[in-house]
Amino acid sequence: IWCDHSDFMAASDAGWVMLMALNAQEAHDLTVAAFRIAEDPEVELPVAVGYDGFWVSHTVEPVEVIDTDEGLKYAPKRRRQYVLDPGRPLTMGPLASPDWYFEFRVQLHDAVERSREVILRAFDEFGRSFGRNYRPVDGHYTDDAAVVLVSMGSVSGTALAYVEEARRSGAKVGLVNVRQFRPFPEEELYKHLEGAGVVAVVDRALNPGSAFIGPLYSDVALTLFKRGHDIPMLDFMVGLGGRAATRRDFDEITRRSLAYLGKRMRDVKQHYAFIGVRW
Structure with missing residues (x-):
């Protein structure tokens, strides 16, 4: 629940x-x-x-x-x-x-x-x-973003509030909210990610033992891999079990992502991280 x-x-x-x-x-x-x-x-x-x-x-x-x-x-x-x-x-x-x-x-x-x-x-x-318009994905500030966050569900509201605040401080961060998960909207998503320096996926589910432990990350990463896009793609687990995902969490996600700017996926030693765990 x-x-x-x-x-x-x-x-x-x-x-x-x-x-x-x-x-x-x-x-x-x-x-x-x-x-x-x-x-x-x-x-x-x-x-x-x-x-x-x-x-x-x-x-x-x-x-x-x-x-x-x-x-x-x-x-x-x-x-x-x-x-x-x-x-x-x-x-x-x-x-x-x-x-x-x-x-x-x-x-x-x-x-x-x-x-x-x-x-x-x-x-x-x-x-x-x-009078209310919906698309499979919504892109916010992705045209010139160095780091693009990709999230789904209510956490995207918190993410957008963070992105707007970060933008006012000069940070080039953007957001894609995924509204349509199946069938996965590869083409629509790629339009917002093709210019990014780093893609940071925010997952709210965990697949232990999988090559890609975040289910949203799996589809996002394959979308880019299939198009020959070799940029760092990171997966951040947040809010499992209903724990709040905060602006501070997104600040940490962005800070970690910026450390990989200008690098390639093979430079990423561990592609995932747990944000907000009490150890």
Whole structure:
């Protein structure tokens, strides 16, 4: 119940569309958009909308609630050939045998890939309908940033407050907030990272024993590696179990990242660090 992203990441290979809200308004808006995306004939997959427990769910902030009729105009109910209806009970055999399981998984992969364009169309229409604009990622001050932070969820709000303060002090630091985790928005992300000197990923989940112990870091690093981008990429674990991630934490992350400016990935002896641990 206390916020980190371990439960969210546990579903990352399930074949769902996965969106992460920064605040309560986004949690509300993305849930409405999720119906539009999930029920599109090109997708027809579950859409998971994540938001941070307690930091978002148990705090008070104003939310502009979408009227039900307006929401249904944006995401109208669609008739389905196969539905679960308590009025018409039936029994299903959930077994997928080796004869067809491989094909099922390929179909699932194809549907997730098709969802990329569907998500963009859904976000565009949401902006036209309700005046709030969303993209798979948001970039802040990335055009000339020496260090670009990459984060997801409510911690991006703290990160943006830190970046704006650091900018006023002359520090060239930027931020990318990842809103769409699956399918991972490689192209949109790369546009904000290609000019960076160092990329510092802020993870709120831990994969012990993995080559890349942060799940967000894994996708960010592969996005750059696949494009031949050889810059230092660092992974910082923060806020596990709901612990607060503070501006002081981001100051430490930036300071550590700046030490690698002008170097290459092979110069990084240990790519990850734990920030805010009590030892």
